[in-house]
Amino acid sequence: MKQMNVDVAVIGAGTAGLAAYRAARAAGKRTVIIEGGPYGTTCARVGCMPSKLLIAAAEAAHELRHTAPFGVRVDGEIVIDGRAVMERVRRERDRFVGFVLESVDGIPAEDRLRGYARFVDNTTLQVGDDLQLRAGRVVIATGSSPAVPPPFRALGDRLVVNDDVFSWDALPRRVAVFGPGVIGLELGQALSRLGVIVRVFGVGGGVGPLSDPAIRDYATAAFQEQFYLDPDARVEDMQRDGDEVVIRYARLDGEIVTERFDYVLAATGRRPNVANLGLENTGLELDARGVPLFDPATLQCGASPVFIAGDANNILPLLHEAADEGKTAGANASSYPEVSAGLRRATLGVVFSDPQIATVGTRFADLPADAVIGEVSFENQGRSRVMLKNKGLMHVYAERGTGRFLGAEWIGPRAEHIAHTLAWARQMDLTIAQMLDMPFYHPVIEEGLRTALRDAAAKLAG
Ligand SMILES: Cc1cc2nc3c(=O)[nH]c(=O)nc-3n(C[C@H](O)[C@H](O)[C@H](O)COP(=O)(O)OP(=O)(O)OC[C@H]3O[C@@H](n4cnc5c(N)ncnc54)[C@H](O)[C@@H]3O)c2cc1C
């Protein structure tokens, strides 16, 4: 067994791990980064980037089909060449992965260890079969994986997760999507727009990341106009039959129907990759899902020299959070036992559906009971209507008494951009009155935001 001693060991070369490695190196520590799977990061290989590439193709198809109300006719057939669609998704995805691989190649070879890491004790790691690593401090940055309900496994290769979708050579004909969360909505809608027959089944009524019931109900209805979505589905039976999956379920109108699908896409949530880390060999206290208890500000696990960042800690499983957390964990691992709170930005989430969904700051579910809610519908909002994108409902939340802007949840046009404006306002701790003193151009979708802010201001005054 080879032995090695380092100051900092980072487990996982994803977005969080690479940021942690760079921070620890910048602090002058002898650091290694350990990767068991493929290099390239989840975001670039099977996450953010290929999903947005598929959505871009779907949007192109959708726009082409919806020109008539403008008096613009597309003459002739609109053909979706599934092979060409998937070829571009993979080609462009590979280009993004290539940039990550280049940056990994830039890491000195002696700092890059290959193999899955397992804790032998708090500061000893077994890497693969033939290396034992003693590290003064460890950063866990092992990411997350799809949480597939065990009965789905019986479907064999007809069961797919997001990773599989992006390696398809062509588009299938019929897909049943389980889970109308962020991934299910993005991929389900995109596949539907690309001509795939899609059924999206959920449990409990949730849609995307929305916790505000009025916005969730609006979103449900808006998506139901576009594709089959039952957020609280009754699926009576699901069996594999040859190369197909036969599903018997209660349709939204109550009728029991049986349909055949080429694939079942499980988008039923993700769980942190901690199960095979040997955490039982450490002195770390674990939560019910086996994730070490940690301080969200410093990312330190208890008082130990172990830190946890990115999807592995499951607080905010988003790319920019993984990058920030990686940096904090790497810096604190280097300065341990001195640790300090890292940068925590205003929370910001965007679902790249159409209409887009966004959440900023405090979620509805976490608001104080007396919070003020300003509202705007985008249905008659000027610019949205000009562009025939007039679908959406926004709630902005404010603190009674102080008028501080707390957060927002909404579905609506160009939400990805308004979300940034709002996240910046939240991070600067602006009040609704201060936000209304900011410039608004005309005619823009942000004028809809201004209507919601004015509504909140009037309610605060009342
Ligand atoms: C379909 C999809 C779409 C998404 N879209 C967006 C989006 O639009 N915007 C956004 O902000 N976020 C998006 N996300 C979320 C985003 O991709 C993740 O939050 C982010 O990639 C997490 O980075 P990470 O470093 O924590 O994990 P990863 O990038 O997964 O890195 C973890 C690494 O650890 C390795 N590893 C695991 N265990 C071990 C071990 N024991 N030893 C050694 N190595 C190990 C893994 O092989 C992996 O390479 C999306 C996710 C998915 C799945």
Ligand SMILES: NC(=O)c1ccc[n+]([C@@H]2O[C@H](COP(=O)([O-])OP(=O)(O)OC[C@H]3O[C@@H](n4cnc5c(N)ncnc54)[C@H](O)[C@@H]3O)[C@@H](O)[C@H]2O)c1
């Ligand atoms: N645009 C983005 O930023 C983006 C895109 C994709 C993923 N992500 C990240 O990835 C994370 C994981 O996404 P996700 O969509 O897998 O999880 P999610 O938690 O957003 O959604 C999972 C959904 O599956 C449902 N579900 C659970 N079990 C089910 C079952 N047996 N049958 C039917 N439905 C079931 C849940 O009720 C929920 O609606 C997100 O939280 C997000 O942080 C972000």
